[in-house]
Amino acid sequence: MSPGAPPEHLAAVVARIESAGAKAFVSRGLDRTIVGVIGDGSRMAELTLAGMPSVTTVLRVSEPYKLVNRQARTDRSVVWVGSGGREVPVGPGTFTLIAGPCAVESAAQTLGAARLAAGAGATLLRGGAYKPRTFPGVFQGLGKDALRILADVREATGLYVVTEVIDPADVDLVASYADMLQIGATNMQNYALLDSVGRQNKPILLKRGLQASVDEWLMAAEYVAQRGNCEIVLCERGIRTFETATSATLDLAAIPLVQRLSHLPVVVDPTHAAGRRDLIVPLARAAIAAGADGLLIDVHPDPENALVDGAQALAGAELRELASAVRQLPPMLGRRPALPRGEGAGSVRLGSPSS
């Protein structure tokens, strides 16, 4: 309350808090009175205490999300992607490489990229069928044809498919082809889309918005989880800052931070943060070292002729460097490769990660 707040203003604040079923604790000081509030967070958000007379500051001290809060579960979660008893884990104890072309351009290009991805250690294939493009009038993806190509490539390679959906009306269609639905950074607060994927039973890859605080990102995840789908993997891909040397500023502190605040797995996309090929491998290494549960990487069999973002797709020497980092660094941090259930010596323990 402001200094010199009259008793009736204080009483009105206390009354409003109590009317919402919460408790108010009043701390009176020489020049200032503090009112502590303990109650249900979402009802509190609807109290408009900020506008009441003599109220100067309203500060939240608990996190505005519950289902995705780490306090809801002692252990961090594993999200399984795929089907048929050969699902691939994303979460603690393992390290998952998701790689593929930014956009599906043709069957041959997608298969070529998938083979590069698998060769680098990927068990999940990314590939865009619907491309939200800032620049108006350019290539926006092959749509349903791309979905079919992705399904064929899954058949051919055993890699599960992660692909972006941008229109709520397409969610059922995309979910019928893909193994994991990606929500892009520009759609992190697209509530119609979040609502739609929240009612699906396919796992979600939720990218952080360029403008989103960690709290807002977790609130978007909560919004999805409230609709019944808790199989969410978060993806840090950089935030917008004043620095223009890179497309976005990768916020790697968000990795350990999210792992303390939430039980959800979190992976990193260094490709779109860097926006230039020569910075991707160092950022990928840094993401692994910061504790990421996986990486999302653009690869392309012919980057110079890519239709979308070719300047940031890996191939050749750089892809080999990435593969080497993905092989060597995670074990130093106590992580095994994220192989499909039933594969590899570590498979028995994959179901019960303990970190």
Add this chain to the structure above:
Amino acid sequence: MSPGAPPEHLAAVVARIESAGAKAFVSRGLDRTIVGVIGDGSRMAELTLAGMPSVTTVLRVSEPYKLVNRQARTDRSVVWVGSGGREVPVGPGTFTLIAGPCAVESAAQTLGAARLAAGAGATLLRGGAYKPRTFPGVFQGLGKDALRILADVREATGLYVVTEVIDPADVDLVASYADMLQIGATNMQNYALLDSVGRQNKPILLKRGLQASVDEWLMAAEYVAQRGNCEIVLCERGIRTFETATSATLDLAAIPLVQRLSHLPVVVDPTHAAGRRDLIVPLARAAIAAGADGLLIDVHPDPENALVDGAQALAGAELRELASAVRQLPPMLGRRPALPRGEGAGSVRLGSPSS
């Protein structure tokens, strides 16, 4: 090109530019070579010059939008909102106040807010039927019921209705009730939604995203215009910065800047930028003085009991201050009130604003 770039790298760059039908102008210096490119912007965006050997920097020198570019029209545009020969203009020469409740809560509250709005000089009524809310689990609007209430209040007051649409599937429904469709800040790059409103024939109020540069905002407008709907009013509502004393940082330089870059009208929403009632009137005055074509203001008959954002709705003394600013300042800058066509002494000239 990087210093010491070999001739074959330069030749490859020139060849790629020419293969896209553009012209390359090579400027050779002692340690560096610059290649100027003149060609169609959208095709150029698809050239991935940035990834080619010896290419160090790719800089754009022309704007990546055409239909909304001021070079496309000498005069700035007027967007007319409403129907029946009594449309209200938004654009040069006039000043338009758009006011109303953040969310439609009930018929009585909406009518009360509309009367406050009209009393303050508004000719357009804003009111939310669908509320995208960051905080999960809180009031999200009355939906179709709110649309009916807005239509009834239009009937009762003569104010045309501006309301937000958040799901592409709702665009037809919302357009059947509203006079202007608002795209909120979180949806500025929701391409499915932009596509849908771009195919409607109702005018659009396009808010700037919290993370969006002026160029990206105009590219979003271009995306809408490319689909056939050029009746777009831009709305500056603050960008996200490190300053947390306000909800967002209102970027008033964007007003004269947009008016130089584009022919589209531009209005300002100081309410959501400030996020606190006591800063709204000074920011509203500043927006008028910066040359805004109008204002978007939250008003509420009972702000303390508002369900959404009551802490920033105007009423009472502050609303009177706002009304006074809206009456006095625009005329000093050569603007008349934006009355419906056919009303007021200035009506004859409204059709051909010349500024």
Add this chain to the structure above:
Amino acid sequence: MSPGAPPEHLAAVVARIESAGAKAFVSRGLDRTIVGVIGDGSRMAELTLAGMPSVTTVLRVSEPYKLVNRQARTDRSVVWVGSGGREVPVGPGTFTLIAGPCAVESAAQTLGAARLAAGAGATLLRGGAYKPRTFPGVFQGLGKDALRILADVREATGLYVVTEVIDPADVDLVASYADMLQIGATNMQNYALLDSVGRQNKPILLKRGLQASVDEWLMAAEYVAQRGNCEIVLCERGIRTFETATSATLDLAAIPLVQRLSHLPVVVDPTHAAGRRDLIVPLARAAIAAGADGLLIDVHPDPENALVDGAQALAGAELRELASAVRQLPPMLGRRPALPRGEGAGSVRLGSPSS
């Protein structure tokens, strides 16, 4: 405290608070305990509560400054610049134009700029003798020669001199010539320099740092005031954001905000925020409308040949537009021109502004 914090952690926190002479108020909730602290702000800052076991969040609810806090004085302050009974006020009730060349280049150029400034309504002359330049190796000012030129031009025109100081070792010298000492944005947290000007008896113009929150800006002012010099005028000049269309983003909400938080006057420099001439007049109008106590403007008799920042200096038609705004807008907001004491009909009341 974190949920499940053991009683001994709570006891340790309370003990540390009390050991610093403050009061701790404990609010126990079902899953969380809040400890309110009431005590002396600067001693509290030295308690490292944030690092104690089970402490999850430490939030400040009162402002970390006292001398410059508006609560310290009911009225807003007027700072008087100049001497000999002909001082010029900066503060509530008046509007002060400070104008002149970015850098003093020669006696003729400075006198020319001063005459332009006076013609536009300025009563204070700005001009740089020492120029902190981001770009290494370029013109950095004439130093002491510039100070002499400024003093001569003061003699010739009656305009008092505002000039920047960048080295603590130069403060005495600069103060012996100038009427007001400017601290530039890059030096807002240069504590050696703040210490030095805090021990001078000349008024200070304290620019906001590009990275500084309003709170940090007021803390820098407090730092100066603690050393004995409370004659401080704040100057908003834009903050650094992701938007690159302008040099900085002018934060006009800071004007009414600072006027609520502090009793110090606050002026606006639109020139360096815009970084381009065509946006300066609209931003200057907006600053006046937002309630600024004055403006700081670059003028130059020959902008095209200016050694520093010529692209943003006003002259000709744009300067006339600015002069017209400075004449017409402040009276609408209850402000008179800031004439020297003893000049003009309003002079008697200048000593006791009441707003």
Add this chain to the structure above:
Amino acid sequence: MSPGAPPEHLAAVVARIESAGAKAFVSRGLDRTIVGVIGDGSRMAELTLAGMPSVTTVLRVSEPYKLVNRQARTDRSVVWVGSGGREVPVGPGTFTLIAGPCAVESAAQTLGAARLAAGAGATLLRGGAYKPRTFPGVFQGLGKDALRILADVREATGLYVVTEVIDPADVDLVASYADMLQIGATNMQNYALLDSVGRQNKPILLKRGLQASVDEWLMAAEYVAQRGNCEIVLCERGIRTFETATSATLDLAAIPLVQRLSHLPVVVDPTHAAGRRDLIVPLARAAIAAGADGLLIDVHPDPENALVDGAQALAGAELRELASAVRQLPPMLGRRPALPRGEGAGSVRLGSPSS
């Protein structure tokens, strides 16, 4: 040039470029003309092309620094800190841990911290004698007494001393005690201070300003180098963004980026970026993996009673984790520990690192 620029405007631009001894290359397109300029960067910065008629955009394509530019030297540089033939390298091929207390509080605390630092692998001791503190009125360091303590602790432990200087007047004094002079983030553009340390012959640790782009950071280094001191180590410590969960956002892309742009070594301070202890080790690991040449870490023998920033000092289990990362990760990236010259098997090769 703007579309439709008249020939005389183009001629004026070309004339001005040529008058500065540079070459202008004119590329004429259908609606736009581009003028390429090849010439000396610092003279170009003084051309105010931006303000000339019909000039719409001025873009720099080469970097505005020379001495610190990687093009000036094929190899990356090693900066040696210390004396007596036992200097410690900072640069490619080795990894240097700089650790110590944020502020020197007493001889015992400093010695205790130094022993912790040495135990963790540090060969350089950091410790603040002069503390620039945002919050006015709090502990600002012991000054000269702290310098003496640091010298004594160097004697006792063999660790060389890195300490911050904030006043140009103190540079000689500080240089007489310290082995490396630190320029803090708030002083990155304090040109009086940069000038003073640029004339010293002690190596410099130049922290990136919270608001500084990579280019501006390198320009500050260039400013120092122009004064004769090229022994500069850059230190990334986070930039200011909208995210408030951490004190600053660590920009790890800056590490590989700076190593491509400049030959100077670059280290990372995760402590002040995180602002909370539990994120420091993951960020330190990420910094190593991103390719940093070293780390700057706060350690304290009794963090809970530290006078400054105790909440972010490492000790106990977390310090052991850091030590383990510093031992294990750099060798995977081809780096040896940065031991004093003459120590260890690798010492012979330390003088000629080749990466």
